[in-house]
Amino acid sequence: MKRYMIALTFGIVSVSGALSGQAPSPAPAEAAAVPVVPGQTLRDEHAVIEEVLGLATQEAKHLRKTKQLERGRVAMMAAFFKGFADQCHHAKEEHYLFPALEAAGDEATHKLIMQLMVQHEEGRAHIRAIIAAVKAWGVNEEIAAKDAALHLDGYVKLLRNHIKKENKELLPRVARLPDEAQQALAAAFDKVEREEMGGGTHAQFEQMVEELKASPPKK
Numbered sequence: 001m002k003r004y005m006i007a008l009t010f011g012i013v014s015v016s017g018a019l020s021g022q023a024p025s026p027a028p029a030e031a032a033a034v035p036v037v038p039g040q041t042l043r044d045e046h047a048v049i050e051e052v053l054g055l056a057t058q059e060a061k062h063l064r065k066t067k068q069l070e071r072g073r074v075a076m077m078a079a080f081f082k083g084f085a086d087q088c089h090h091a092k093e094e095h096y097l098f099p100a101l102e103a104a105g106d107e108a109t110h111k112l113i114m115q116l117m118v119q120h121e122e123g124r125a126h127i128r129a130i131i132a133a134v135k136a137w138g139v140n141e142e143i144a145a146k147d148a149a150l151h152l153d154g155y156v157k158l159l160r161n162h163i164k165k166e167n168k169e170l171l172p173r174v175a176r177l178p179d180e181a182q183q184a185l186a187a188a189f190d191k192v193e194r195e196e197m198g199g200g201t202h203a204q205f206e207q208m209v210e211e212l213k214a215s216p217p218k219k
C-alpha cells in the first residue's frame with residue numbers, strides 16, 4: 001500500500017506530503033543548529049543518491065524487458081533526482097562549496113570543478129529526458145519506455161562516476177579547508193535545507209527513498 005502520494009508537476013518537484021494519516025515531523029529546531037562537517041554531509045548524501053541509482057538500474061532493466069513504464073514509480077525517481085540530487089545536493093556544491101574551493105584552490109582544483117559542473121549539466125539533461133518520457137507515456141509508449149530506460153541508464157552511469165570522483169578528489173579538498181571555512185559551509189548547507197528547500201523536505205525525500213525501496217519493479 002502506498003504510504004504517501006507525490007504530486008509531480010514536472011516544473012518543480014512538489015511532494016504533497018500527504019501521508020496517509022500523517023505528515024513527516026519537521027526536524028527539531030535545535031537539530032539544525034548542530035555543527036556538522038560539510039564534507040561528511042556530502043558523502044552521506046552521495047550514499048543516499050547511490051541507493052536510488054541502484055533502483056534506477058533495476059527500473060531500466062524492467063523497462064527494457066516489459067516495455068511498460070510504471071509512471072508513478074519512474075516519476076517519483078525523477079522527482080528524487082531532480083529535487084534531492086540536483087536542487088538540494090548539487091546546489092550546495094555549486095553555490096557554496098565550489099566558490100569556497102575556488103577561492104582557496106589552485107589550477108588543478110579549478111579544472112576539477114569545471115569537470116564536475118559539466119557533469120551536473122549532463123545529469124540535468126538526463127533528468128529532463130526521464131520526465132519527458134513519463135509525460136510521453138500514453139502518447140507514444142514504445143518511445144517513452146525506450147527513452148526512459150536509456151536516460152535512467154545514462155544518469156546512473158554518469159552519477160556513479162561523478163560521485164566516485166567527488167569522494168576521491170573533491171571531498172579531501174573540503175577536509176583541508178580551514179575550520180572557519182568549513183563552519184561557514186556547514187551553515188550554508190543548513191540554510192539550503194531550511195530556507196531554499198524548506199524545513200521537512202529532506203525528511204520527505206528520505207520517505208521517497210523508502211517508498212521506492214518498498215515497491216521495486218516486478219521481475
Ligand SMILES: [Fe+2]
Binds near residue numbers: 093
Ligand atoms: Fe556534484
Ligand SMILES: [Fe+2]
Binds near residue numbers: 042046093166
Ligand atoms: Fe556531490
